[in-house]
Structures are given as structure tokens and as C-alpha cells.
Amino acid sequence: GIQVEQSPPDLILQEGANSTLRCNFSDSVNNLQWFHQNPWGQLINLFYIPSGTKQNGRLSATTVATERYSLLYISSSQTTDSGVYFCAGGNSGNTPLVFGKGTRLSVIA
């Protein structure tokens, strides 16, 4: 099955800094999502982005499907951005999403 690798595993930022999180896939995917896990454990949808670029406020994401990777950009980070960011992908209509191990982000005031 698909392997999903996320980098970096841990990231510490000063408030206001920018960051880029990366997700690599071992095979092509046509279903790709980014999530933020809040302190209570819920996975919050950030982007559904099998290809192309999307932006939502200070967050944006780009997926280059042909090269099997996706990037999540966080600009002007805030302490509320802290948490674990997961990407997940699948490569056909009826297969489950496979999750990466996540990037743990800590934003310090």
C-alpha cells in the first residue's frame, strides 16, 4: 500500500515566523487531505487538495501530483497554530486514506 512520509517530525517556531511542512507519497494519489489535530484530539480539515494550490487565510497548500508530494505553508504563525499536522492520501476511489505520522508544531510567543 501507499507509504506517507511527513517532514519535519517536529518544528518549533517563534510567533510570526513562516513554515513549510512536506508530505511525500510512495505512489500516486488522487485523494489528499491536510488536517490539524487540536489539543482535544479532533482532526480539523484544512485542505482537500489532490492537485493544485489552495489558500485559506494564513494557510495555503500545494500538491504536485506528478511528483507525489504536497506542501502546507503557514505564514505569520500564531500560538493557536500549535498542534499536530497530518496529511493523508489514497490512490483509488475505494481505498482508505493512509495517514503520515504527522508534524508536531510548537509556536512560541
Place this chain on the structure above:
Amino acid sequence: KAGVTQTPRYLIKTRGQQVTLSCSPISGHRSVSWYQQTPGQGLQFLFEYFSETQRNKGNFPGRFSGRQFSNSRSEMNVSTLELGDSALYLCASSLGNRGTGELFFGEGSRLTVL
């Protein structure tokens, strides 16, 4: 509209007992997926149900089972609980009509096995 609802949110069981977790999907969603999250193994897929049929199954022992009802609500059951079953169990719903699609997660059920 209401999101994905999972009950109970927290529960404590002892080894050997069984547990049933419930998930109500977003209205109109017909697919429900279950994931187990532990610190050591991360997020692992348990199973997916679509229109009352199990469409996919992960690599878990037969003690883990699930079902989906005609209103798309789903339950998962774990029998003969082991200490290693302590985890956050997450349910996600999607439209599901063209495969797994975009997932929306509930708040999870946190199970502690003593």
C-alpha cells in the same frame, strides 16, 4: 449543519470486557470510516462502511468489528479488551458515492483499558 458525532467521548474499561462506540455521520453522508490512534502506531485504519456494507478493512484482529445502519449511523465493537486497545478511536464520514472522498472527523472516543 451538524458535524460528526461520536459517543461516548471518554470511557474506562477493564481487560476482558467489551466496548461499543457509536458514530453519527454528517447528514447526507453515506460512508463512515474508523481509525485508531495511539502514540506508538499513529493513525491506523480500522474499517469503512458504505450503505451498510463493509467496503474496506484494515489489519486488525477479529476482536474489532463494526456495522452500519440504514440511517448511516455506525457502531464499532471491541471484544475481549486488551491493554493495548487503549487509544483514541476516531470516526470520519464522507459522501462516499465515488470512493472514500473528503473525510470529516468527529471528536473521537478515548478508551482506557485497565
